[in-house]
Amino acid sequence: MPVGRTGRVGRVVTGFAFVLALAGCAQPGQLGHPAPAPEAAPAAPDAAPITAASAPAGPQTVGRGVVDVPLRFRTPAPADYAVRTLDLAPGAALGWETHPGTELTLLAAGQAAVQEAGACAPRVLAPGEVAAVGEGVAHVVRNTGTAPARLVVTTFLAQGVPEATQVPPACPEEPPAAAPAP
Structure with a gap:
């Protein structure tokens, strides 16, 4: 079926x-x-060892929700993926960029907004929500809060190409003021 x-x-x-x-x-x-290199030095002696009491009890859900746009993951060949965490300081931004593939950004903690070319109104994310950005779409992610924002960024990219390309801002920093009423 x-x-x-x-x-x-x-x-x-x-x-x-x-x-x-x-x-x-x-x-x-x-x-x-x-895997660590054979000649890798052991952990620093002052590092606290992971014990059963300090280790997480099992898999933990970072976020759950609905992606509000249709998703299509289709690649002409095998694709590279990366999953990483990133902390953004209050007021910091990642900068305008595009990717040769799809990016999913999950807000794990804090406050953040995503702005995309063609839809310049910032999309505010709540903790646990995800923003999906398609291939080649210029976008920026900003911490809009007063505390650090923790992001979990997953990218599915074409192989052998740069992960991101910096581009000029596609939207004004501040929305234009409304015209006075006649």
């Missing part, structure tokens, strides 16, 4: 959640985490 559009989106979102869960649990040498 053919799978409908909703089924494909559900599988993509489920797959994204699975990647996030595994990425947080992966050990060196798994899921793209490089």
Whole structure:
């Protein structure tokens, strides 16, 4: 029986959640985490060892919700992916950029907004929400709060190309003032 559009989106979102869960649990040498070099020095003696009391009890959900745009992950060849966390200081921005693939940015903590070319009104994210940005779409992510914002950024990119290209701002920093009423 053919799978409908909703089924494909559900599988993509489920797959994204699975990647996030595994990425947080992966050990060196798994899921793209490089194994330590043989000559790597041992951990600093003052580093606290992970004990059963300090380790998380199991997989933890960072966010859950609905992606408000249709998603299509289709690549002509194998694609590279990366899942990373990023902390943005209050008022900081990542800068306007594009990607040769799809980017999913989940706000794990704090306050942030995403602004995209063609839809310059900032899209405010609540903790646990995700913004999906398509291939080649100029965008910027800003911390709009007074505390650090923690982002979990997942990218699915064409192989062998730069991860991001910096571009000039596609929207004004401040929305233009409304014209006075006649």
